[in-house]
Amino acid sequence: MPVNLDKPARWKADIAQSVDMYNDWFMKRINPAIICEHPDILPTLRMIYVSSPCR
Numbered sequence: 001m002p003v004n005l006d007k008p009a010r011w012k013a014d015i016a017q018s019v020d021m022y023n024d025w026f027m028k029r030i031n032p033a034i035i036c037e038h039p040d041i042l043p044t045l046r047m048i049y050v051s052s053p054c055r
Contacts, residue, residue: 030045
């Protein structure tokens, strides 16, 4: 069942909250050590490889 389908006034706040929750989760799990151990994740993260944090 769709949540807030009939309440478009809540959509902007719901989207912002979802993005904030994802970013908090993501930033706690991805760090320079993880990137150094698994540099193949860079394309998945859509980062531009300028220099490695592993130096």
